Amino acid sequence: MGRFQLMGKAVFQLCELGHVDMSGATLLSCVRDPEAQTPQAQMFFRSGTEADDVAETGDTQIIASKSISNGLILRVAYDGTHPTLSVRGVVSDVVTQAPDFERFEGLNVALAVRNGETAEATLAWLKFHAKHHKLQAAVIVDRARPGQDTAYIQDVEKGLSDIGGLKQLTVLRFDVPLGHDDQPPESHPINAPDAPGKDRMGIPEASPWDSPLAELQIIEMIRFRWLNTARAVVLLDVSDVVSQTKGSDVKGANLFDMAVKSTAGVVTLVGQHSYPWRVRNGEPVRHGDHICVQFDATKMRRRWVVAPAKTNPDVVWRLIRIVGTRPQEGEWLKFYRCMGFRHISDEWAIVPKTSLIEAPELLKMSKRRFNHKPLRMPEIAEPKVDPSDNDVAIITCMKNEGPFILEWLAYHRAIGVKDVLVYTNDCNDGTDTFLDLLQSKGFVQHRENPFKGTNLKPQHAALQAGENEPVIQKADWVISMDVDEFINVKTGNGTLPALFEAVGDANLISCTWRLFGNSDVHEYHDKPLMAQFTRCAREMTRKPHQAWGFKTLYRNIGLFKKLGVHRPKGLNPQLWSHINWVNGSGSPLPKDMYRNAWRSTADTIGYDLVQLNHYAVRSAESFLVKRDRGRVNHVDRDQGMAYWFRMNNNTEEDLSIQRMIPAMQDEMDRLMSDPEIAEAHAFSVDRHRAKIDALKETSNYAKFYEDLTGPRQERLARLHPHFGANVFLAGPEVVPDWVVERDLPEDFFFTVDKQDTAH
Incomplete structure (x- = not known):
């Protein structure tokens, strides 16, 4: 000492x-x-x-x-x-210690935690708050091990002469670790709240000397040994920078004055994470590099500044609040947590770049308060939109879908789709040659899926390749969807132009799935799916979670960098404020869905203007072929009974798409008037029929078909609203016979514990 x-x-x-x-x-x-x-x-x-x-x-x-x-x-x-x-x-x-109040009596004090931040960062932090908030003293809990990091102590002590107004600095070091015994270092990206890819990081070794702080009682301990007679105390970390006082109802020259003048003797600090866009090569990160925040951040940090003389002696100083006080609603102040100091990694990102935008206040602080020139985000020109440009392109993947191509194509052409880009792989039912024929006649563009040798799943490889196709690049609107999905426009005359008119200047439209079951149709018939399958899930169907998955029709104006299965990916965050994303009822989606959402919620669901009719199972016979074919995206997952159970939903009837059957049929008749197209379609139908017959000849598929078409499965397909999420994860075998056999009241609910047999 x-x-x-x-x-x-x-x-x-x-x-x-x-x-x-x-x-x-x-x-x-x-x-x-x-x-x-x-x-x-x-x-x-x-x-x-x-x-x-x-x-x-x-x-x-x-x-x-x-x-x-x-x-x-x-x-x-x-x-x-x-x-x-x-x-x-x-x-x-027990040996007692006498408190040392004299050192900090009457001073404005920061109580802070340092966990690996450099001496340079600590000195800059002290200098900033001394100059702009009249900080006079600080107690820093240094998490370093005893006897280590001595250079930090020496460098901080040497640098104090440059900090005007600072009278006292005490650094505390404990001889026992203060962090969580079972957590890795706080600096590791796995402890960065917003870091992407945590599921791939593995579990780092526990490190209680520098893991996140666990011994929060030390705040009270330090109070009773040193700080009870301070004028005001702010609790921060060395990576935290307190904003200016503008915006609070409490007026004061600095944050400490605010606490002294407040009615409760305490002012809440509300913290937001800040990040560098980039740091210059070879240079350490600085406070002034932190110019970005997440546009969709919803969670805020909480700290406080307190005037001890104005609060009851029995209050308790905790991490996020002073227990026993009632801060007034308007008495608060903002701070920024500089995450580049807390989480350092060359291998893993600590925040998705797609979430970052420049904060004007941070830019101003960087230049004026830290005298720094940060590396800025690249500028992107604002998108220009002509609302009359509404050409739509679909990108899709197919494998052995020959019998279903024409209806799907005819329907979407009838509602206003201009271009269709199809990727296929490993077809043996004539799908690929059928699409080649349609391409030669100008109805689609067909490509071989380039997934082999790429370590990509077929759908992801197709989307990646499709980004370079002129038909996608030139389209005004783009949607990635499958051949068992139909855009059901429920407004106006049922066409896409009517939908665009209804949503105004929206540039993304989520078309939420409506899961259509097999309507107890077991045999395959070469008839329109829209006419055969009319039973589906209720609109308010929270489970299974796939029920509210959506596909997104979006304006191709550069808001996002790449195609995605459910929605465009790779948001250009500079343009986030130009996003006008609506649900199927035309209501805006919240900004926290902009980057990663792929399904609707109870708050965002909407079907009034458009829904995506999802005929995932079709007939029981066709489902045999689908199972044999495998999945285009989740190639490692079996489409067995659990999948049928989840997706075969016959709860209620929806005929809304059937008004478009005449328009679809007119377009299909035009296509079938070409003898070559008619012949190719008939060939695919024959191959599909032959495949069904061959599968039913095998004992496994014969038994599977018997189970699919039995009364138990027919009944289960009408009971989905009664089941919890774990029932759908486990499969239909967990549902007792008595549930299937009884007439259930509307409010009946059945679920099971989470199973290890999820499919």
């Missing part, structure tokens, strides 16, 4: 705090209460000690007990020089 002062330089002190082992209980500190009329003290234990572990003795009474973050705090009264307590059956004397 040392204290020294040079001319105009803050008094610096390093306090190395030792613990006391009391029969396995770790006592961090025992602080005397100078205000008590009889000898009293507060004892602060590290996590792992329970109140039942400690017992009174004849000389010492426990007069209060509480726990903060599993850290036990006892207030004791005692006779004699020191308290005497029995801990786990062993009686020990």
Whole structure:
């Protein structure tokens, strides 16, 4: 421990705090209460000690007990020089420490935690708050191990002469770790709240010396040893920068004045994560590099600044609030958490770049407060839209879908689709040659799927390739969808122009799935799906979760960088404010769905203007072929009974698409008037029929078909609203026969525990 002062330089002190082992209980500190009329003290234990572990003795009474973050705090009264307590059956004397209030009395103090931040960052943090918020002193809890990182201490002490107005700096080091025993270093990206790809990182080794802070009771401990007579105290981390005071109802020259002048003696600090866009090669990250925030961030950090003299002595200083006070609604101030200091990684990103936008206040702070020139985000020109340009292109993947191509193509041409780009792979029913024929006649564009050798799934490979196709690049609107999905426009005359007129200047439209079952149609017939399959899920069908998946029709104006299965991906965040994304009822979607959402929610579902009729199972016979074919995207998942159970939903009837059957049939008749097209369609139908017959000749598929078409499955297809999510994950076999056989009341609900047999 040392204290020294040079001319105009803050008094610096390093306090190395030792613990006391009391029969396995770790006592961090025992602080005397100078205000008590009889000898009293507060004892602060590290996590792992329970109140039942400690017992009174004849000389010492426990007069209060509480726990903060599993850290036990006892207030004791005692006779004699020191308290005497029995801990786990062993009686020990406890040495008390006298509080050192004089050092910080009447000063504006920051109580901060440093977990690996550099001396340069610490000094910049002190200088900023001393200059712009009249910070006069600081207590920094340094998480470094004892005896290590000595250069940090030396460099901080040397740099204090450059910080005007700072009078005191105390650095505390504990001889026991303060972090979570089972978590990796806080700096690891897995601890970055917004880091992408955490599921691929693996589990790093636990590191309690620098993992996220667990011993939050030290805030109270430091208060009672040093800070109870400070003018005002702000709780921050060294990576936190407090904004200017504009915008708060409490007016003051600095954040400390705000606490003193507030009605409650405490002002809430509301924190937002900030990030660099980039850092110059070879240079350390600086506060001034942090010019970006996430446009869709919803979670905020909470800290506080308190004037101890204005609050009741019985309040408790915790991490996010002062317990026992009531901050006024308008008494708050913003701060930014500079995440580039907290989470450092060359391999993993700590935030998706697609979420970042420049914050004007941070740009201003970088230039004026930190005298820094940060690397800026590249500028992107604002999109220009002619609302009369509404050519639509579909990109899709197919494998052995020959019998269903013409209806799907005719329908979408009838509602206004101009171009169709189809990728195929490994077809043996004539699908690929049929599409080649349609391409030669100008009805589609057909490509071989380039997925082989790429480690990409077929659909992802197709979308990646499709981004370079002129038919996609030149389209005004684009949607990625499958041949069993039909855009059902329910407004106007049922066409896409009517939909575009209804949604105004929207540039993305989510078309939410309506799961159509087999309507108890078991045999394959070469007839329009729209006419055969009329039973489907209810609109308010939360489970299975696939029920509310959507596909997105979007204006191709550069808001996103690439195609996605359910929606465009790779948002250009500079343009996020130009997004006007609506659901199927024309209602705006919230911004937290812009980057990754692929399904609707109870708050965002909408079917009034458009829905996506999803004929995922078709007839039972056709489903045999679908299962044999495999899945275009999830190639490693079996389309067995669990899939049929989830997707075969016959709860109610919906005939809304059938008004378009005449228009579809007219277009299909035009296509079939070409003898070559008619012949190719007939060939695919024959191959499909032959495949069904061949599969039903095998014992496995014969039994599977028998199960699909049995009364149990027919009944289950009408009971979906009664089942919880885990039922759909586990499969139909978990549903008892009595549930299937009874007439169930409307409010009946059945679920099971999560199963290990999910498909």
